[in-house]
Structure formats: structure tokens, C-alpha cells
Amino acid sequence: MIAIELLEKYGAVKKFYDKASVIFEEGNLPTHYYQIITGEVKMNNYNDDGREFIQGIFYKNQSFGEPPLFLNQKYPASAVSVEDSQILFLPKTNFMKMLEENASISIKIIENLAQRLYYKSVMAAEMSTHEPEHRVLKLIDHGIEYFNFKKDANGYLINFTRQQIGDLTGLRVETVIRTIKALEKKGVLKIINRKVYR
Structure with a gap:
């Protein structure tokens, strides 16, 4: 910076x-x-x-x-x-x-x-009113925009662990794992070698 x-x-x-x-x-x-x-x-x-x-x-x-x-x-x-x-x-x-x-x-x-x-305000609203899928995607999209996640042929590599996603969104790790799998089934996220891509 x-x-x-x-x-x-x-x-x-x-x-x-x-x-x-x-x-x-x-x-x-x-x-x-x-x-x-x-x-x-x-x-x-x-x-x-x-x-x-x-x-x-x-x-x-x-x-x-x-x-x-x-x-x-x-x-x-x-x-x-x-x-x-x-x-x-x-x-x-x-x-x-x-x-x-x-x-x-x-x-x-x-x-x-x-x-x-701004991010804290957005995430506070997300955590109090939205479902897990919405919260996880909001966090991931924020990460892509502000944390310079690397992009390759698979998409943006999300450099958060499942635990970090849980801690940042107020969700349990088990819920994060289920949510990521559900988002993969919908074609919104990819899981390749246990790594998450958007």
C-alpha cells in the first residue's frame, strides 16, 4: 500500500x-x-x-x-x-x-x-439477514475484488480456508462445507483438489 x-x-x-x-x-x-x-x-x-x-x-x-x-x-x-x-x-x-x-x-x-x-457494514447486514449460500458468496466476491486472489484456467482461487470462511461469516465449519458443496452443484463454485474456485 x-x-x-x-x-x-x-x-x-x-x-x-x-x-x-x-x-x-x-x-x-x-x-x-x-x-x-x-x-x-x-x-x-x-x-x-x-x-x-x-x-x-x-x-x-x-x-x-x-x-x-x-x-x-x-x-x-x-x-x-x-x-x-x-x-x-x-x-x-x-x-x-x-x-x-x-x-x-x-x-x-x-x-x-x-x-x-463499507465491507464491515455489508457483512453485518449479510450475517443478520441472509442464508449461508448468500453469505459465503458475498465474502468470496469481496475477496476477489479486494484481496487480489489469483486467477487461472479454473477461475479465481479462493485463498480462504473453510474455517476462515466460517469465522468471517459467523457460520459453523460444517455449514460452510455443506454450503460450498451446494454451490458447486449449482455450478457457482468449483472444487478442484480440495481448493475452491469462483
Whole structure:
């Protein structure tokens, strides 16, 4: 999203996180801007029963955790590396200075936050009013549009696990599996070597 060279100019440092490493914890105050160089990060919570709810999944060149940074509020979720990841982190004061001195970057950040807010609003409505098939397709189509899923001869490879789809839509994994099979029968999705394509 923001050029690595620009972030480094303002003091950003690269850090490597092994798979399943906690980058920051729910309830902590934000101190840095984070951007992924390689890997994948999820922001998640657990309910009282220990069930995970994924707030968002982020990929290469994407940033995460900015809203609390601007509001100086505690993180509402933890950030955890889904796979081995290299992440740039920039101290909050340096980040704010960079935004003040680079208007085009500020606009890019605003657009990014607006897109996430829009997605959350759409998915909140989906989860409260629509059937599983509709929810799953909405999430997949959002992923294709915003997460740059790769396209090949089979279509777009959906880079979400069944568990992640469940956690992002509020559905049980069993329901997700049944729903994907039903959508395959209707010709809406393809399953090739256990991978889902749209």
C-alpha cells in the first residue's frame, strides 16, 4: 500500500514473525503502523465459549490495525500471523508525521479505511439477514475484488480456508462445507483438489 522506501525513510523497521505469532494483543494501546511485506495476518477475538471470530485477514502490501492508532483506543482484537510473515512497523509519531507531509498517502489511508468500513457494514447486514449460500458468496466476491486472489484456467482461487470462511461469516465449519458443496452443484463454485474456485 505505502511504498517500503517511504516507510523506511520515516523510520520503519522490518520484523519477522513465525506462524501463529502474536503481533499485538486485544486490549493493548496502539504504538505502531503495521504493513505486511510477505505472509498473512488475521485479526481475531474469542468469545466466552472459546470460539474464534476473525475480524479480518490481511495479505502482502496491506496494512492492519489503523483505526485504534488514529483514535488512541485499545485494540478491539489481536493480530496473529497466519503463516511466516515479514512486517514493517513504524512508530505512531513517525507515521503521523509521514501523513502530514504526504497528502496522497493520507488519501490512500482514508480510502483503505473507508473500504474496510463499507465491507464491515455489508457483512453485518449479510450475517443478520441472509442464508449461508448468500453469505459465503458475498465474502468470496469481496475477496476477489479486494484481496487480489489469483486467477487461472479454473477461475479465481479462493485463498480462504473453510474455517476462515466460517469465522468471517459467523457460520459453523460444517455449514460452510455443506454450503460450498451446494454451490458447486449449482455450478457457482468449483472444487478442484480440495481448493475452491469462483
